[in-house]
Amino acid sequence: MSWLDSTVLALVRTSCAEAAIPDDPALAPPYEDAARFVALELAGMPDVLRLPMRALTLVFDLEGLVRSGRLFHRQAQRDRRVQMESWRRSGLAFKRDFIRFYGGLSAYALFARKHEGLPDG
């Protein structure tokens, strides 16, 4: 799995765990299917948005090194949540937009999986 894919998977897993209703088995892990959906959405974005978003995803992963000595995708779930929350509450719009992008698409994919199923490709 590539560095980008690992980071996307970690972002989606954390977002889905945050959104899932605990007693609902249809929303339980694993979240690989939701991550695949989000990765395809990222890959399909217009190139003027996709390239900066990919770069920002890697910057976000690297920030984990500065914050906790580990890349975001290698952190424990609790530490990941803390890092995502700091970007969600950031004064910088691009950081909030970044979390909204991954959090929104992950939650969308999670509930689409339950209610209508996710597309294969």
Next chain:
Amino acid sequence: MAETLSPEVVVVGSGPGGALTACLLAEAGKDVLLVEEGEAHSPEDCAPFSAAELRRKYRSGGVTAALGRPSIAYVEGCCLGGGSEVNSALHRRPDAGLLADWAARFDVKAFSLEELLPHFEACEADLGARASSGPAPAASKKLAEGGRALGLTVSEARHLIRPGGERQSMTRTYIPRFTQAGGRVLTGTRVERLSSWGRNWALESSNGPRIEARTVFLACGAVQTPALLRRSGLGRPAGESFLLHPTVKILAVFKEPVNPAGTEMPALQVRGPGGLSFGCSVSTAAHLALHMAERPDDLRAVLRSWRHAAVYYAMVPGSGQGSVRPIPGFRDPLVRYQAGIEELEGLEAGRRKLSDMLLAAGAERLYPSTSIMTAHLFSSCPMGEDRKSCPSDSFGRLRGHPGIHVADASLLCGAPGVNPQGLIMAIVRRNVSAFLGKP
């Protein structure tokens, strides 16, 4: 040597403008090729407003944005039938005053509501536009209740839906008529460039045959039409007056269920001061989750009882400054839109008014979104005799390039303030009639 197709007329784009154009021309006896970048999908391929539809029928999987402060997310259809396959299938005629204003400001000839009326009526008959046959969905009734409580005007848009719920999209109406009249359809073909080739226009694509035709109708939508023109070095002002309908949303939770399926077509709309309009948005569980992702602490509570929740919108007519420009080396154009102060104030007023309406209708909790989005894009190639601001003339002919016509939302001179499909089709029908020499 690569294959070359040589129809009499080529129509690029198969949304409401392109499908109608192709159908009318083929029925008039022209040899027409309809070219579409997206693929053809059968109605059974994906449920309306589903994740599968998002992936298969929308451009870029529905993740696109006009950059600005703030940036505005937008969606475009990209499949055979274009936006008509994915939109809410609501139809409205614009106010006569709006058309008169455009005619005066842009010097558009023969552009009164009376002159467009036969074209509205013909399209409405073809598409079976009708008032809702049954009671309005509960979420829609709530909006109407709130609007009336605040003394606002409540009205019902007409549906483009058959009894039984089938959307009257282009693949169910004009495209079958087009093929019956002998027209040919080429899907999965993205036209990259237009160039002059003797007395013809040559269309080059990266993944399809070369096409040569005397007459070209561009109906790729308000983003792709100016992008194609500018990639081709044609129509420099094209793309410099791009507009949209900025829209904000609020999720409301009610005591009683209001959202049995999440996909009902809500036709009741409320008009407010300053061109504000209000309505219901798609409210599947997945769409509610997308909306609530800004508030993860409350997301679970809302989704536990999602049938009690629905998303509503407030929309203002766009008056900002937008542009569509190709970037060398990039496949997609750079789309920018800077909302003006008045527009942003209007959106804020709309958000407040919508909140008041929903509370008046009994909403227990409201969750406004901080982001702005739109599904209505237009005005990137406006028509008129004002040469400075109109790349196309009063009938959609591209100025300075005989044989090229624009036939989509790009032609609108400004923001219509209502669902634009009906107006686009009436204008396109009028322009095709003029091309064919019909009254």
